[in-house]
Amino acid sequence: MDKHAGAVSELVDQLGRLPGVGRKSAERLAFHLLRVPEAEAIALADAIRRIRSDIRYCQACFNLCEQELCAICRSDGRDTTRLCVVEQPRDLMSLEQSQAFNGLYHVLLGRIAPLDGIGPDQLTIDALVDRVRDGNFTEIIMATNPNVEGDGTSLYISNVLAEFPVQITRLARGITAGSVLEYANREMIADALVGRQKL
Ligand SMILES: [Zn+2]
Numbered sequence: 001m002d003k004h005a006g007a008v009s010e011l012v013d014q015l016g017r018l019p020g021v022g023r024k025s026a027e028r029l030a031f032h033l034l035r036v037p038e039a040e041a042i043a044l045a046d047a048i049r050r051i052r053s054d055i056r057y058c059q060a061c062f063n064l065c066e067q068e069l070c071a072i073c074r075s076d077g078r079d080t081t082r083l084c085v086v087e088q089p090r091d092l093m094s095l096e097q098s099q100a101f102n103g104l105y106h107v108l109l110g111r112i113a114p115l116d117g118i119g120p121d122q123l124t125i126d127a128l129v130d131r132v133r134d135g136n137f138t139e140i141i142m143a144t145n146p147n148v149e150g151d152g153t154s155l156y157i158s159n160v161l162a163e164f165p166v167q168i169t170r171l172a173r174g175i176t177a178g179s180v181l182e183y184a185n186r187e188m189i190a191d192a193l194v195g196r197q198k199l
Pocket residue numbers: 058059060061062063069070071072073074
């Protein structure tokens with residue numbers, strides 16, 4: 001039998017489905033939300049609603065944004081000759097926080113993972129090829145995660161882009177092999193960007 005009242009029990013269930021949140025943490029969060037000022041709890045609910053209704057992918061780079069183009073693509077202060085290719089919007093965020101890169105990005109929205117049934121067609125590679133063909137990029141920096149699938153994705157893309165007169169580089173291994181960009185600290189990412197090498 002459930003020991004909580006209906007609404008509390010439902011919130012605990014929902015919170016418990018979040019990655020990394022177990023039953024105990026879900027209960028702690030639910031009771032925390034009951035204790036904080038009502039406005040604070042409602043602001044969280046509104047923020048969740050807004051990311052589902054207002055957030056979409058940038059039409060140029062597939063970063064998350066609320067308009068047709070993201071703030072980076074709209075900015076006129078970026079170096080439009082360098083394009084950094086990442087797997088996910090959160091990787092882009094990590095690179096931005098390092099403040100070591102002032103070019104543009106392209107988010108693949110995944111990586112090639114044959115074992116999970118994810119092929120190149122499910123990523124934004126066609127759009128990337130169009131951008132490289134139509135843009136004035138001189139360097140494409142592959143910043144996929146330094147693991148087997150990330151490396152495979154990067155290799156695939158560098159082959160696809162081989163017909164264009166651009167230099168293709170990849171991040172140096174300031175980032176520990178086998179880890180993911182999302183968890184790398186600012187210094188590791190800055191290091192990896194500065195020490196990037198030709199692919
Ligand atoms: Zn964008």
